[in-house]
Amino acid sequence: AALAAAFQAAAVELPRLVTQDGRHALLVDGAPYLMLGAQAHNSSNYVAALPKVWAALADANANTLEIPVAWEQIEPAEGKFDFGYVDTLVQQARERNVRLVLLWFGTWKNTGPSYVPEWVKFDNARFPRMLDQQGKPIYCLSPHGTETLKADRNAFVRLMTHLKQIDGDRHTVIMVQVQNEVGTYGYARDYSPAGQKAFAGAVPAAVLKQQKSPVQGAASGTWQQVYGDYAEQYFHTWAIASYIEEIAKAGRAVYDLPMFVNNALRDPVEPLAPWRKNFASGGPTYDVIGIYKAAAPHIDVAGPDIYEPASPKVMATLDKFQRPDNALFVPEIGNSTVYPRYAFAVLGRGGIGFAPFGIDYADYSNFPLGSKATDRTMVAPFGTIFGAFRPMARQWAQWAFEGRTRGVAEGDDRAPQTIALRGWKATVSFREWQFGEAQYFKHIQDKPAGTEAPNGGVAVAQVGDNEFIVVGQHARIKFEGAGANAGKPSMYARVEEGQFDSQGRWVMERNWNGDQTDYGLNFMARPAVLRVKLGTY
Ligand code: N0T
Structure with a gap:
């Protein structure tokens, strides 16, 4: 009955803009939309x-x-x-x-x-x-x-x-x-x-x-x-x-x-x-x-x-x-x-x-x-x-x-961009292949299809101290320790590709490892959603 009453209250609550700590949300049915x-x-x-x-x-x-x-x-x-x-x-x-x-x-x-x-x-x-x-x-x-x-x-x-x-x-x-x-x-x-x-x-x-x-x-x-x-x-x-x-x-x-x-x-x-x-x-x-x-x-x-x-x-x-x-x-x-x-x-x-x-x-x-x-x-x-x-x-x-989210869009200069996170720093680069580092493949002139004009982007939500939801396309993202983790070596604890279901539960599709993580996390034309857990040693 209490739950039903809560739903009822949410349903009648008018949409409104709320502000807290200089950030804003549009509440629809009582929750940020x-x-x-x-x-x-x-x-x-x-x-x-x-x-x-x-x-x-x-x-x-x-x-x-x-x-x-x-x-x-x-x-x-x-x-x-x-x-x-x-x-x-x-x-x-x-x-x-x-x-x-x-x-x-x-x-x-x-x-x-x-x-x-x-x-x-x-x-x-x-x-x-x-x-x-x-x-x-x-x-x-x-x-x-x-x-x-x-x-x-x-x-x-x-x-x-x-x-x-x-x-x-x-x-x-x-x-x-x-x-x-x-x-x-x-x-x-x-x-x-x-x-x-x-x-x-x-x-x-x-x-x-x-x-x-x-x-x-x-x-x-x-x-x-x-x-x-x-x-x-x-x-x-x-x-x-x-x-x-x-x-x-x-x-x-x-x-x-x-x-x-x-x-x-x-x-x-x-x-x-x-x-x-x-x-x-x-x-x-x-x-x-x-x-x-x-x-x-x-x-x-x-x-x-x-x-x-x-x-x-x-x-x-x-x-x-x-x-x-x-x-x-x-x-x-x-x-x-x-x-x-x-x-x-x-x-x-x-x-x-x-x-x-x-x-x-x-x-x-x-x-x-x-x-x-x-x-x-x-x-x-x-x-x-x-x-x-x-x-x-x-x-x-x-x-x-x-205040957990950050995002970048590829600039007209195609240059890498960094994202400051709590305890971590992410670097986003563009026009990379999924395998290897560009500096080792200088003889390869080819660029990934669909990157002729800037259209890369990445958005990150820091959902825990060392945990992130990352969504992107045509971009590579790499994490390194910063702040409290500055200078510490780190590696992925786990990188899952998946999506949230209608109940808000994370549903994994596959676990990215090996080639899929050795050169950063590489998003191509199809936007993917990753749940990334990092650790230091
Ligand atoms: C917008 C739209 C529609 C760099 C234009 C933009 C819409 C209106 N006007 O399709 O008319 O209703 O809000 C005006 C852009 C001015 C030129 C900017 C050049």
Whole structure:
């Protein structure tokens, strides 16, 4: 009876983000959840389009589908709501044992108003667009439009109310993204009278506290006084974040699901500089996460949308978005073959989720951002990795929350990388054969098939003092003593290849020894899961 009661409690517990010791977990049904996600294409949010989404999701071995719910589709005429699509979506997700992350395409979708209903799109008097410095309306809706906020918030609250009704006891839907890639391209802020007035106001105390100024500015005062050359961008960021906060707060008041925003990135490597039309002003770029935290406390996470494949940039982006006050969550990453390996880095670093974008068979390719292919060949490289993680996803999320996991993705330089573990150090190298050391075979020019471009990765969970779960592809890993074991000779006590079963029990398939361990542990194209026990002598 106590157990039944505990299950009951877990089933009714709402999904939520928790933080401990600077690490984060997304709790679903009361336990950390690893989101092996996939995002559908922008226009697949219609019942008849779903079969091509589910087919790709299955091939991806994803446990979570991210998919839009558009304002235009749930409120095509003002005050008339239609949740037919949402009902079918939730029903079909349950049948497939898949969770949902809904993307609220409202006032801003990639900064523009393409997903607002027609009755909003062209009523600029009631739903004002931003004005440029000459007073001319631009493409983007103004974050100072009080009627726009009211209308968007109203529709969103209706959506959350409906979700609570149909899913409040099941939690098929585990998170909601509020808007999509907000900000404004080409304009720093809104120069309308409402915008001008707000810009002349004082920086709110919460922003002063959470967003330090990159320049020597006043400790308080107007945006210009405090943030100097960054004032316009920071002000616009605050305006949009505050607008999002009103929507998220109202939605969570009726149904308290975790909520997040996503970001079209600014360059993470070039030195920080004032906005120069080089990214969307007002979005949750890495430099203004503090403003989002201050202005939008009902938004749990700001996540990076990664479409720039260069490994130093990807790593810099992960570094910048993983913070004690911000969980690492990659809600979008390109679906071409350069990106799957980053799953090892994101999930190894303790990310709560990772979702390639464009995982459906709708015959649309967003090349050159993503893959040219729109069929199984595009999905498979993600599917093999997710397939290795999926049976142990719950364990992995728990280990990540406990700070036991690490991960690396092969860099564009193909160079070895080291992983610091408690009492141990691991070295991961790439393009190695399974047998022998490269230095003895200098005459061999050949490299393993499938390693022509970087696609290796390894993630490690330290499950005991000398015990590790290791998952990888196209990589070699070797361990040596460090810390308390520094300088001690060591060897494998045991290396089992296997997987966890549905009860969470480790099931061994074979014991790696001899050739299989003499030259490190070598992962090839098929991601394998190893349970590695080490010992010193
Ligand atoms: C993304 C997706 C979708 C290095 C692009 C990325 C999705 C949105 N936008 O397919 O539109 O809804 O969130 C913008 C990337 C900008 C170019 C980066 C060049």
